[in-house]
Ligand SMILES: [Ca+2]
């Protein structure tokens with residue numbers, strides 16, 4: 811008899827790529843979930859985040875972690891982040907939109 815109770819996913823793994831991306835983003839952006847991070851991402855200090863800025867930030871984080879990825883990978887994460895955060899769809903994440911995103915713990 812074994813004491814091991816290993817829960818295993820039975821059947822095919824659902825192709826839910828979004829979840830994977832979110833987990834990866836969270837794992838690279840642990841650290842203060844605050845406006846401090848926002849100002850770090852906001853390279854030109856205009857209080858809004860462009861796709862380019864977010865992508866730069868992700869690249870830096872992944873490179874810091876020693877796991878650089880290819881361009882399409884970052885593009886998908888950025889698209890996903892903007893899809894969730896950019897409420898008014900102007901292609902920018904304002905500090906207000908960023909806060910909504912950060913407080914969404916689920
Ligand atoms: Ca900016």
Ligand SMILES: [Ca+2]
Pocket residue numbers: 895896897898899900901902903904907
């Ligand atoms: Ca916006």
